[in-house]
Every structure is written in C-alpha cells, then in structure tokens.
Amino acid sequence: MKTRATRDKLIQVGAELIAEHGFNATGINAVLKRAEVPKGSFYHYFTSKEDFGLAVIDAFAEAYDARLAAIFTDPDVSPLRRLRRYFAVGKQDMLSCDHARGCLIGNLGQELSAQSEVFRARLDQVFRAWERRLVDCLEEARDKGEIDATLDPHAQASFIMAGWEGAILRAKTVKSLDPMECFEAVLFSRVLLPRSSPAA
Template sequence: MANTQRNPNLRQELLDAGMKLLSEQGYHGTGLKEILERVQVPKGSFYHYFSSKEAFTAEIITDYTETLLALMDQHVEGTESSARETIRHLYRMMVSEFERRGCIRGCLLGNLAAEIGASSERCQHALQQGYRAWRQRFIPLVEKGQRNGEFRDDIPAGALADIYWNHWEGGILRMKLEGQADILRQDLDWLLDCLMAPAPPNI
C-alpha cells in the first residue's frame, strides 16, 4: 500500500504493461505474476486497483478504446482531406505501427474478442462498448464520403462501417499469419478504392 501512495501513476503503469503483454501474448498467455514483475510491484498493489484479472482486462480494453478514439479524433477533426484519404491515413499509420512491432500485435479488441469474447461477460461488454464507440466515430466519415461521391451510397453508412471493421480484423489475422504488413495495406486499399467506391455508371 505504501508503494501505491508513493506512485500515483501506478494504476496507469499496470494498465500499460498489461496492454502490451495482452497484445503480444493474449489473455491466457499472460499471467498476473508477469505483469507484476514488469512493473516491479507486489500483488497487493495490483489488488488495490483491480479486483481480478478479468476486471483488469476490462479496464485495459476501455483504456485501449479511449486511446484509439483519441487518435482518430486527432487526425479527423478539422482536416481538409477527403473522407477516403483520411481513412487511408488512419489505417496506414496503424499498419505501420504493426509492422514496426513485427506484425505480432494487431488490434487488441479483435484479439481479445476472438480469445475470450464469449467466455467473459465483463470483457465482452467492454469489447462491445469499444466497437460501438469506434463505429460511432467511423460512420460520419463514411457519410461524408457518400455525400462527396467517394463512397457508394447504395449501402447504408453503418453497413459499410461494419464491412470495413470485418475486413480490418480479417486482414490483421492474415498479416499475422504471413508476417507481412503489406498484405493488410493492400487489402484495405482494395476495400477503400474498389469495394467501397461508387459503382461505375452503366454504359
């Protein structure tokens, strides 16, 4: 407890360490002991903030979501770029980060949804909230692109957002399988420039 009082940033340090380990090793591959060793604190300090590993993971999901949304806001608000190029910039920036880390991390929301999304109600709820928050931010971008003729408008913006998410998560799996970030970049370019683009006029 004394260490907790000396370090007001300990809670965030635990979350940051947990996020890194969960991203690389998954939920079942990450033990509490490893997290504590990474931050160099006793078990009691952990339980001062989190009631269980499940509660800790749910907090990490929320923290990850907030970071993702802040990144989106930073690059979307006030931009003069087209909707298509804004989305392209966002995913290329994230793919470059995946590449820098050796194509092993991917999206924490997708990783945990696949691993524990159906077995942990608390984490499932946090994952659902994370996806819905992302979707709420992404749909206006798609709507902007539809208004400007960049994206097809025969499919609702919400459905296109869902298709993008599904393509993103599936592409990440293939990137990790092949160990090549270019695979994900190319897949998303095809999605953005062809599948989401307006159909050519009938001649």
C-alpha cells in the same frame, strides 16, 4: 495522490503483455515484474484479474479513440483521405511490433467473447464506437460525392471493420503486411469507388 502513476503503469504494461500473449496467458506476476511493482500492490488497485483486464480495455479504448478522433476529425483532410490515413496508421502499428501484436481489442474479442459475457459486452461496445467513427466519415464522404452513394454507410462500416480486423489477423499469421494492403486496395477500388466513375 500518486495512486494514478502506479495504477497507470500496471495498465500500460498489462496492455503490452496482453496484446502480445493474450489475457489468459499473461500472468499477474509477469505484469508486476515488468512494471517493477510488488505483488501486494496489485490487489490494492484491482479487485481481480478480470477487473484489471477491463481497466486495460478501457484505457486502451480511450487512448485509441483519441487517435481515431485526431484522424477522423481533421478538417484539412478529405474524408476518403482520412480513411487512407487510418489504414496507414494501422499498417505502421503492425510493422512496429513485427506482426506480433495486432489489434488488442480484436485479440481479446477472439479470446474472451465465449469465455466471459462481461468482456464480450465491453469489447463489443468498443467495436461499435469504432464503427461509429467510420459511419461518420463515410457519410461525409458520401455527401461530398467521394464514394458510392447507393450503399448504407452502416453496412459499409461493418464491412470495413470486419475486413480490416481479418486482414490484421491474417497479417499476423503470414507475417507480412500483404493482406492489409490487399484489403485496402480492393476496398477503395471496388467497394468505395463511385459507379459513375469506374476504374477502366
């Protein structure tokens, strides 16, 4: 069954093009052409463009969660350092696409949340999974006394998720990593820092 290979190729190419141009602006023909797959095959694997888009989201979310798991469950690295690595990876991703793509889920969330309830729900689900990773990390960091213990980890995670996505968006428009580095710096020095050991 070589079905998987062709289907996966379409999804992989789709993820690239959609991340760069958005869902609506990415034509099926463009995906087919870049994947070197003929037109007729598309509707053998996907019932519609929406179906395809959801498959792209699922595949991306799965692959990305594997990366997150590798970062956030590394026992040799302290929780706070894991968070640092998460940001480092994000910055590297942004650099490697020359500030053109940003975050696929964030992009689609902005583009499709109001357009399609199906997409909105799926993307929200992905965001929640990411936040759960953050919550786990923050709780562990709190238990080890690495960060301030007075704030709710869920609130912190929501804050970090939103702030980081916003920094990515801003980085795309300003074509610089500055907003991401600025967010990171303020986050660690002010939000996460325990009150018992101030910076000054």
